[in-house]
Amino acid sequence: MNFPINLATICLYITLANCYIIDPGPRYPATKGEIWPQPKNQTKSDEFFVLKPSNFEFKLTTSSGKCKLLEDAIERYKDIISSTHLIVKKMRKTLDLQGRKKTWLTNENFKGNINVLDVTLNGPCGTKDFPTEDSSENYSxxxxxKRNVLSSDSVWGVIRGLESFYQSIYLADDNLSLRINRTIIEDSPRYSYRGLLLDTSRHFIPLEKIQLTIDAMAQNKLNVFHWHIVDDQSFPYVSEVFPELSASAAYAPVYTYKPDQIKDIIEYARVRGVRVIPEFDSPGHTRSWGVSHPELLTACEGAYALKLGPMNPARNGTFEFIEKLFGEVKGVFADDYIHLGGDEVGFECWQSSSEINDFMKTLNITDNYEALESYYIQKVINLVDKLNYKSIVWEEVFNNGVIIPNATIVHVWKDDWRDTMLHATSSGHHAILSSCWYLDHLESGGDWFSFYECEPNTFSNDPKLRSMVVGGEACMWAEVVDANNVISRIWPRASATAERLWSFVDDDKVEEDELRRRLEEHTCRMNRRGVGAQPPNGPGFCLL
Amino acid sequence: MNFPINLATICLYITLANCYIIDPGPRYPATKGEIWPQPKNQTKSDEFFVLKPSNFEFKLTTSSGKCKLLEDAIERYKDIISSTHLIVKKMRKTLDLQGRKKTWLTNENFKGNINVLDVTLNGPCGTKDFPTEDSSENYSxxxxxKRNVLSSDSVWGVIRGLESFYQSIYLADDNLSLRINRTIIEDSPRYSYRGLLLDTSRHFIPLEKIQLTIDAMAQNKLNVFHWHIVDDQSFPYVSEVFPELSASAAYAPVYTYKPDQIKDIIEYARVRGVRVIPEFDSPGHTRSWGVSHPELLTACEGAYALKLGPMNPARNGTFEFIEKLFGEVKGVFADDYIHLGGDEVGFECWQSSSEINDFMKTLNITDNYEALESYYIQKVINLVDKLNYKSIVWEEVFNNGVIIPNATIVHVWKDDWRDTMLHATSSGHHAILSSCWYLDHLESGGDWFSFYECEPNTFSNDPKLRSMVVGGEACMWAEVVDANNVISRIWPRASATAERLWSFVDDDKVEEDELRRRLEEHTCRMNRRGVGAQPPNGPGFCLL
Known part of the structure; x- marks a missing residue:
């Protein structure tokens, strides 16, 4: 028996004269114990320690007493390590390796067992801490x-470090022992905003798939779940002030998100260091709002007669409605930010409407529909400002000249993203990038590589402007995905975005083969934790 | 409450003067009770019958006594109908429709309940019948x-008819009643060979996903499972005469198919009217064979030194090995056909080998490597002929001028397929087409439409040549899929191929909207039977 075939090139056929290469097996064999996304600084030696879950414990020390958040996190990682070990034990049977000698005992690099990881929190731990844009995620x-230590100044840093610790554990080539190498890691993220957008309007995504998505985000050190919760097609958000919205325009009563379910998602994300930012896109993308509240939408005329268009800015009622809705939303979602949308507003309907045109005369902006959009968005921004909400908007809002507060983040998604990033940051705005990370665009397989190559910094050489970019987001628009394929469509493709946003990737030094082998390992690692990611690179398999 | 939003256009906002269109909801709302693939002839009236599973039964009558195959099939469909009804009952609760009046009682199209379907088999039923290339699948x-009747001359026709009957049952707009319309169907397939290739070498596909694939094939009236079971990367087929093949070159011991597991798959397919044809591709695509049997492969020299190439035709042992292996395969797989592969044979290694070149001199074919390939394939074809096996080969075998028996089917897969189909059929060969149905090539979503548009007949106007085409096959090469995404990658995209191959599609009369709505229904139907197909068309949802 000769398992696994985990080298692309095997010298198997040795004749008197030669050793022939046959080359079966996976295209990119998985690495062993490489962390994804790559830490800022890591040194690693060939010397290793063997980890037996039954003889291993985390020892938590905090400067501030009991810290339930981290106790729970440690329990999660203990469980993951145990279940990994169970898989190894099962595999030993199928590989007929039970009772096989512990060959590592005579390996000169074997330096003993690892029995304890000291987990040290040198900072506060509140009972209801939420991650924010200012949270530190540094750890070492x-x-x-002398001791094995994970330490950090923040609970979020500890959580990131626990993930890196788990990822450093690997199954040795003997298929018998779980090992971890001697290593020193000093890690911190390159960008503070590392997001994933999930659209739950074009298709409903069940709660358990959202949880799985968030769990996988934490495995990739992504930290913002951008919940594009409603859109033209359906309104699954159950509002308590306007229950008629989902009652009339969810796809079905079972295809809704109720307040307590949303709370559960937010808590699930919080303990993994993931923020949840909701998007209620307007003034376009609001057809579903109109099913119960047609008065919010513009009644088109002329060529568009008998249709309803974008939100109607001519009526005070529109803004009163939004204020009530967003007031509720602020209470349901914990984050400081709301995403206001503002993308793809077609002007045809506004142009056709006498009500709108009359209103524009009173504003002295006749024929200037960008100005009308500005008027609308400014009112909405002022309104969320009153709610003590900070905001993110899609790039059109900025491009159309809306005067927005400096604190408003511009979300760049169109193809000419370098221009837009330059303009937005030059105008004093923070920006996040999504243009190169649209998960609904796809090619046959392995197309994560183009995601990986997208470097946000390339829009400018000015360090000051570069520093205005707070991060980016991979976007899973749901026209083409539902519960059946959403997970395998996102993962591991979004992992490429995750590494680009966390790690200080030096593109001149990236070795494609090694990168692919690392993602192969990371994909298998996600899958043994139940994610269900698709194969990244071509032929292969996961042993563990 | 106004569920479901299942019309793309809803007149919802009625003012004094006008009725405005809002247009939320799915892009292509599902049809109700449309059969996929479309029957050859069907007339249908608006009159309908209501089906209650508790008051409904199948009554089987055969001209030849007991027929376990059909009794079991009827049990399966009874179960499917019951579980569909359970979903409806559950949904009534969520929709708050319990106790709602049976409004259909006063509908003029309501013609009573359907309590019995007479299932009549007018032909033989053997205990171990296998579907073959000559099997009839006609039914009415x-x-x-006067009575509700499904009848056929063959068990396979009855099985196809049961599927059509089930597909005709739909949930009415009231979300209360399962209905079936008055209808007459006369159905028969356009092509006898309607296949799906699954590659289980590039990634291992677990047995339960293979079963699910075969079940979904039956739901689409596909009838040939082409099992591309081994290839360069791994050899999961467990041979009893050469156990070292999988022992050394499966990805892992758990990633193998053992004889009794294969028998189970074959039986699972048989009772659904699906043939299982194995492919053991040679002389290329055999690197995994060489891990335990390097002597089968050509030892390259010169620029390719120290590598092993395609099978070595210079040695008798090569053919003795294949004869033994295929002798076993014939016993394991029940079908009359084996797929011999023969694609993508690179000549560089043969060219470099002094052993090969010396051998070619003795055959008087110096420098003619196509002739060497011919020599190889002809020996293999003769050998399977002795085993009483008919064969299928990839188009290269024909293109390279190998003299093959008329009974050998040419499998066309390259881009210039019309030329190859013309040449192959003109030379007296049957052909099957795959060129336009490669499931591993993919675009963002909805790309099944190009699959649907591919019409095999367009290679020639000659009815005689057209009649030489026995069908086609959608191909799921597994470089980019594994257990996590194989099902959603195949379905419903292969459904497009299935309709093209079963139905007499009149391209001038296809209405794209209606087609998309039918596939939406079919996808939801597959999903409520556990398939896990991806969304075909853009925004939408499955109520049932």
Whole structure:
């Protein structure tokens, strides 16, 4: 028996004269114990320690007493390590390796077992801490020094470090032992905003798939779940002030998100260091709002007669409605930010409407529909400002000249993203990038590589402007996905975005083969934790 | 409450003067009770019958006594109907429709309940019948005549008819009643060979996903499962005469198909009227064979030194090995056909080998490597001929001028397929087409439409040549799929191929909207039977 075939090139056929290469097996064999996304600084030696879950414990020390958040996190990682070990034990049977000798005992790099990881929090731990844009996620790890230590100044840093610690554990080539190498890690993220957008309007995505998505985000150190919760097609958000919205325009009563379900998602995300930012896109993308509240939408005329268009800015009622709705939303969602949308507003309907045109005369902006959009968005921004909400808007809002507060983040998604990033940051705005990370655009397979190559910094050489970019977001628009394929469509493709946003990737030094082998390992690692990611690179398999 | 939003255009906002269109909801709302693939002839009236599973039964009558195959099939469909009804009952609760009046009682099209379907087999039923290339799948259905009857001359026709009967049942707009319309169906397939290739070498596909694939094939009236079971990367087929093949070159011991597991798959397919044809591709695509049997492969020299190439035709042992292996395969797989592969044979290694070149001199074919390939394939074809096996080969075998028996089917897969189809059929060969149905090539979503548009007949106007085409096959090469995404990658895209191959599609009369709505229904129907197909068309949802 000769398992696994985990080298692309095997010298198998040895004749008197030669050793022939046959080359079966996976295209890119998985690495062993490489962390994804790559830490800022890591040194690693060939010396290793063997980890047996039954003899291993985390020891938590905090400067501030009990910290339930981290106790729970440690329990999660203990469970993951145990279930990984169970898989190894099962595999030993199928590989007929039970009772096989512990060959590592005589390996010169074997430096003993690892029995304890000291987890040290040098900062506060509140009972209801939420991650924010200012949260530190820095941490450090030392394995094989006097003590094995994970330490951080923040709970979120500890959580990131626990993930890196778990990822450093690997199954050795003997298929018998779980090992971790001697290593020193000093890690911190390059960008503070590392997001994933999920659209739950074009198709309904069940709660368990949203949880799985968030869990996988934490496995990739992504930290913002951008919930594009409603759109033209359906309104699954159950509002308590306007229950008629989902009652009339969810696809079905079972295809809704109720307040307590949303709370559960937010809590699930919080304990993994993931923020949840809702998007209620307007003034376009609101057809579903109109099913119960047609008065919110513009009644088109002329060539568009008998249709309803974007939100109607001519009526005070529109803004009163939004204020009530967003007031509720602020209470349901915990984050400081709301995404206001503002993309793809067609002007045809406004142009056709006498009510709108009359109103524009009173504003002295006759024929200037960008100005009308500005009027609308400014009113909405003022309104969320009153609610003590900070906001994100799609790039059109900025491009159309809307005067927005400096604190408003511009979300760039169109193809000419470098221009837009330059203009937005030059105008004093923070920006996040999504243009190169649309998960609904796809090619046959392995297309994550183009995601990986997208470097946000390339829009400018000015360090000041570059520093205005707070991060980016991979976007899973749901026209083409539902519960059946959403997970395998996102993962591991969004992992490429995750590494680009966390790690200080030096493009001149990236070795494609090694990168692919690392993602192969990371994909298998996600899958043994139940994610269900698709194969990244071509032929292969996951042993563990 | 106004569920479901199942019309793309809803007149919802009625003012004094006008009725405005809002247009939320799915892009292509599902049809109700439309059969996929479309029957050859169907007339249908608006008159309908209501089906209650508790008051409904199948009554089987055969001209030849007991027929376990059909009794079991009827049980399966009874279960499917019951579980569909359970979903409806559950939904009534969520929709708050319990106790709602049976409004259909006063509908003028309501013609009573349907309590019995007479299932009549007018032909033989053997205990171990296998579907073959000559099997009839014709059937007819009458609903709403004196009796409700499904009848056929063959068990396979009855099985196809049961599927059509089930597909004709739909949930009415009231979300209360399962209905079936008065209808007459006379159905038969356009092509006898309607296949799906699944590659289980590039990634291992677990047995339960293979079963699910075969079940979905039956739901689409596909009838040939082409099992591309081994290839360069891995050899999961467990041979009893050469156990070392999988022992050394499966990805892992758990990633194998053992003889009894294969028997189970074959039986699972048989009772659904699906043939299982294995492919053991050679002389290329055999690197995995060489891990335990390097002597089968050509030892390259010169620029390719130290590599092993395609099978070595210079040695008798090669053919002795294949004869033994295929002798076993013939016993394991029940079908009359084996797929011999023969695609993508690179000549560089043969060209480099002194052993090969010396051998070619003795055959008087110096420098003619196509002739060497011919020599190889002819020996293999003769050998399977002795085993009483008919064969299928990839188009290269024909293109390279190999003399093949008329009974050998040419499998066309390259882009210039019309030329190849013309040449192959003109030379007296049957052909099957795959060129336009490669499931591993993919675009963002909805790309099944190009699959649908591919019409095999367009290669020639000659009815005689057209009649030489026995069908086609959608191909799921597994470089980019594994257990996590194989099902959603195949379905419903292969459904487009299925309708093209079963139905007599009149391209001038296809209405794209209606087609998309039918596939939407069919996808939801597959999903409520556990398939897990991806959304075909853009925004939408499955109520049932």
């Amino acid at each position: 790890i030392q394995i094989g020094a | 259905i009458q609903i709403g005549a």
